[in-house]
Amino acid sequence: MPKSRRVRAKPLTQTNKKGAELKKGVVESIRSGIDEYDAVYVFSFENMRTNHFKVVRTDFNDSRFFLGKNKVMKVALGRSPEEEYASNLFKVAHDISGSVGLLMTNKPDAEVREYFNKLSVQDYAKSGFVATETVTIPAGPLPQFVGSMVESLRALGLPVDLKRGVITLNNDYTICKEGATLTPEQAKLLVHFDNKMSYFSVQMLSRWTKDGKYERIAERKNKNTQDNEDEDADMSD
Template sequence: MPKSKRDKKISLTKTDKKGLALKQKIVEDVRNCVEKYKSIYLFTYRNMRNEKMKEVREEWKPSRFFFGKNKVIAISFGKTVEEEVEENLHKMSAILKGQCGLLFTDCKKKKVVDWFNNYSVEDYARSGFKATETVNLKEGPLTQFSHAIEPYLRQLGMPTKLDRGVVTLLRDFEVCKKGNILTPEQAKILELLELRLATFRLILKAKWTKGKGFEEFEVDDEEVDLEVGEEMETNDD
């Protein structure tokens, strides 16, 4: 009986015992998923939101989402034809770069592609986000704010005062400029103004299916992460 490709020995050097055990567990989990599911989808993301990602995981059960170190996942798949655990899977390893995640699933390609293309959630931009538009406020009353918040607005850098109990802007004020990186103060002001400039999206990069091989999707050059994303946990349980 031929030896299974999954039984290939792997080398995880320069790692302490605790780190080595964790990496070996990741390799084992990934290879179990390769064996269990028909297809693997590689995706990148914009404006990661862990709480939204938890909802996505629930929606896609029993499919499985997986996040981990690219180098370790590449070892799990195999980096070369000789090392790969399934035919053509080394091609997936070759494009594991940047912010990536995996979806292991038995769902049809059309369902997966349609869902990814249509899924998006608007949210407040965070510090480190590249502003997608310029936001200006005109001099005068800001009636959307309670008088109690006026001192906090000044702390955030807004030129305000109370005029007969109404929060008033003393001069025109630029909250943020398109293309510039938001400061924590700017991000908070946008949230107080209820302006959602960030959109959480998952963007497909490639697909691998047993017996059918590897397929790479075209990704728009602008489809890059516009802020420092949240660190994703490897374990999705």
């Protein structure tokens, strides 16, 4: 009688080995960057978008970025004076919490700070974002939508009907309220109504240089952030 697949044991040794090798590779890559570049920055980011961050990478094509598991980055830097890879790097490791990354560069400090102080790109908010305003749609025709979208809009919570071939909102409808966390349905509705509520931005938190000097640049100001502790992969370039 053939064995049931439900009782078939799943070998985990190979998976664990691959995971360990990946983490080891990230640690080595970060430490190689520390040896290569003059300065290391810890930065936090808000409303990360791959397309926007690609532009940043292009502007810093002579530098390196690391975004991934915070625990792995901490290990690479050293979580204590006894573990640190270089003098005072453990202070940098203490700044790694939440949605953060590392920038390694030889660019002048003033140039780095000016660039990221100006960086702010408006975009659509994702689910989990805390609404910055109350958005209410008045009752009436919605000519921007085609008739075939009636059911999909209803599924998102909009009280609409098709009247004389035009989708019509039956009554005033509040998509979201200021200070409330957006649901997936609310986030989709904001896209439909072209409301860009969020901004992609990067904030420099601290700086370390090869001579062992550490500087705290700013306290985190971003509120709509998520922790990186459980991300599956490193995003270094």
